[in-house]
Amino acid sequence: MTTSIIAKKLSTAAIGATIIVLGIGAVAQAAVLTFDDIAPIPDFTLIPNGYGGFNWDNFYYTNGSNAISRTGYDNGRVSGDYVAFNGFGNPALVSDGVFDFNSAYLTAAWNDGLSVTVEGLNSGATLYSKTVVVDTTQPTLVNFDYFGVDELRFTSFGGVEPDYLVETGGAGTQFALDNFTFNEKATSVPEPTLLPALLAIGALNAGLVLRRKQLKQS
Template sequence: MSISTFVKKLSTAAIAVTVIVLGIGAVAQATVLTFDDIAPIPDNDRIPNGYGGLNWDNFDYINGSNTALSLTGYDNGRVSGDYVAFNGFGDTALVSDGIFNFNSAYLTAAWNNGLSVTVEGFKSGATLYSKTVVVDTTQPTLVNFDYLGIDELRFTSFGGVEPDYLIETGGSGTQFALDNFTFNEKVTSVPEPTLLPAILSIATVSAGSVLRRKQLKQS
């Protein structure tokens, strides 16, 4: 291998190492909240603030395996375990934090087939994302949101019609079941731009040392 070719390969390697080092801080592993690791309850209760590192407003969790909920979306919407989250009284519900990415979730109508659920993503009060999905009581629907760099989610449900087979249960409303809420933790800080010359300098010095050793061996 010629010296010039060797130098080119070392330079490419140095750049690659720099990119990797700078990128490490930006990678955050996705977290899946199943609502099965909160205190077990026979019926339903509020999701405590701090669950998953997030703040929850008007979100409850419920044991969907309860026989009284058979055939409802609380039962059919269970993706993992026995518990699902839902919006209390069918009203708007919020999830908030510092900065996070909302990846996906499973949504199921609790009572009304053809229920519409609008999910908005905000940052500092400004709307960055909005998506409306239509869901039924019979099975969960996986929705990929990919909302990046937000600090609040707002869930609003409306419409739909309660099917005949659920009228006998005595329940009704615009509640939806939520399961396997997947998000990324706050993005970790990356090295300051001022560190880039230093990293490149270290990589260059290392490459130079290798080159000198190679030259000595060939002399």
């Protein structure tokens, strides 16, 4: 390997290490929406736009502890008493600027074996799509890892009402959603006057390493 190539690689590595140490670049801030910090309600109502920084379309929230026992509204509670759900079993949307969707807990509200498809979109184009099957008995943690999306589309279908819920007359394709975890992206831009310093540090480190290498070979 030639001296110039070694110097170039060492310089690049030194600059990269310096940038990492200084914490320059994109920084993701994780956040979890539990739906327990919205105004308390006796029954259910629409999630207000702006909650968690998102727009919510056909997503409601309810106090699961007040719901019919053994439904997914009750069993789907992960933190606190409140869960979100898709109104009337219809598709529901979450949208914002670009974000990363990490994970969420999903529970079928009425039908065991309920399928829930979650699409991640950006500017109307579908980047991700995952379908999971959930039951009424307990929440299922689903790791989505959807990066760089600006909209999520939830669609549920299928499943069969279990015998112990038949008497409630509540069969439907609603699902309960809890602990919605996402990353808010913040970008830190280095000061213009800092860049020459970083380059100088990288060049100096590369020079010192090359000098030591030459001394050993002499």
